[in-house]
Amino acid sequence: MARKMAVMLIEDDQDLREATCETLEAAAFSVHTFGNAKAALENLDSISPDVILSDMRLPGMSGLDFLDVIRQQAPDIPFVLITGHGDVSSALRAMRAGAHDFLEKPCQPELVIDILRRAVAMRRLSQENEALRNRLATTIAPEDRLLGKAPVMVELRRRVAALGGLQVDLLIAGETGTGKELVARVLHAISARRNGPFVAVNCGALNQAEIDRELFGDTSVPGRLVRAEGGTLYLDELEAMPEALQVRLLRVVDAREISPLGMPPRQLDLRILGSVKGDPTQLVAQGKLRADLFHRFNAGALRLPPLRERPGDAEMLLEHFVAEATERHDLPVPNISTALLRQAAWYAWPGNVREVRTVAERLVIGLDVSLDEGLQERAVVSEGFDAAMEGFESRLLQAALLQAGGRKNDAASLLGIPRKRLYLRMRHHGLE
Known part of the structure; x- marks a missing residue:
């Protein structure tokens, strides 16, 4: 069974505190309530909340002061502030200080629940990304x-x-x-x-x-x-x-x-x-x-070179990001057709590596992908003649090799050139 999302609720009005607690518990939250920030801080480590929901006006330490302490002690915990009417300027100051969001009284229960769930989801996604970065760092x-x-x-x-x-x-x-x-x-x-x-x-x-x-x-x-x-x-x-x-x-x-x-x-x-x-x-x-x-x-x-200046990398990156997205979403590996790989080799990739990642994501989750419309972008003059011809030859060699399944004899036949010339041009472009 999945662990309930833990909410630390700080509200000095007992009736409002109890009503909010009932609302959140009905929405499957685990709620820990406090009447002031000092008591909440004393229990912060033992509770390890997923999100903090605090009133702005509290006895002793205000909600803003409480936020400042939380940003120092537990900066990754999302903090949602409840403000009274007319406290919007203070709420904006809280957002600048690192609050996740703020709610103005009277709060609609559905809105409170939605904001808390989104805050917890963002925190968990951030934690997963950090864990992935740490794993990559060690391997x-x-x-x-x-x-x-x-x-x-x-x-x-x-x-x-x-x-x-x-x-x-x-x-x-x-x-x-x-x-x-x-x-x-x-x-x-x-x-x-x-x-x-x-x-x-x-x-x-x-x-x-x-x-x-x-x-x-x-x-x-x-x-x-x-x-x-x-x-x-x-x-x-x-x-x-x-x-x-x-x-x-x-x-x-x-x-x-x-x-x-x-x-x-x-x-x-x-x-x-x-x-x-x-x-x-x-x-x-x-x-x-x-x-x-x-x-x-x-x-x-x-x-950093744009992808159009990196022969062979677009296809390799597409396959890499597909494998990465497949693991992340726990989905089967999609088929990357030879035609799509040929398109990837010719496409201008105006969004560079980020665009390749997006295309891979669409492939994995089953959305349509076609790069045909972007192939015309190659007609834009953005480099000299010699450099353009070098790039064209490199892409042509790659396309022939892809179409021939990597068989150099067949690629040479497709291009209508001797096999030795194919080898020499491949070596020239670093495609060996």
Whole structure:
């Protein structure tokens, strides 16, 4: 029998506390009730709740103060706050401090139950992902998580292995979906800071005020620069950061010092990794990335190749992600037709590795997959003639080999060339 989801309920109104408890128990929750935050904290370790549901206004320690303590002691437990009418501003402050969600009184029972179930589901998914990452960390060399047999990927793994142990800030450049955060995590995993935290900030998903608060914090909540102490801070989409914040970040990167509002300066011990979408030199020319910040990060820049520049990798990645999704969903392995593999070899993959993962997921759960519509994207001129012809020849060889089932004599016949010439061109493209 599955374990009931454990809820820690903190509410000082006894009648409301008992009514909420009855509602949650009827929905198959295991409920532990408290009239104040102090008593709840004393029992936190023994209960190990899946989710905390707390009123905002409590005797002694308020709900907001309680949230701050929970974020320090048990940051992975989702925290849902119940607010009274007119407390919305405080609730928004709680969301910024890490609350999962908030409810405004009077709360609809169905909404309370739905939010708690979603919070628990998100926590369990996060725990499963963390367990998977830990399992991979113990069974696979970090640099080997960068999958691919194309020469550009072999070179990328070599560079990552060489730069991982160096205490330098790095810039990672690549199109959407090429695996910039994965490379950042690998660099962290093979560094001397691997036992410290890996803290990520997506600058493209936040406005200027949010980036400022997330990075530098405020009087009540430490920023991520402080939370990454002893580990690695990863700043995704640096080009989306407003120029004023790029200047402030540059000072921190140079001085390794932060001055929280109203507090003395604090020295920082961390490594900073940044990433940008596209060519950083073009971003500098366009005024999206400050030249001084680019050069400060450019001690060892890493360029991640798009999938269209990685001959043979799309098919290999598709099969890998299908196997991975099959295990995760506990479903039978689907048939990957030769026609689909040929399409994968020719398709432009605008979403890169992330798109391959999505296609694999659709295959495993039984949804239709066709890459025919995207094949026309190859007609877009995005590279020089010689490079385009090299890529065309590589894909043509791969398609012939796939159609021939790997039999080189048959592939040479399909192409109408001598077998020796096929061998020579395969060697040229690293397809042996």
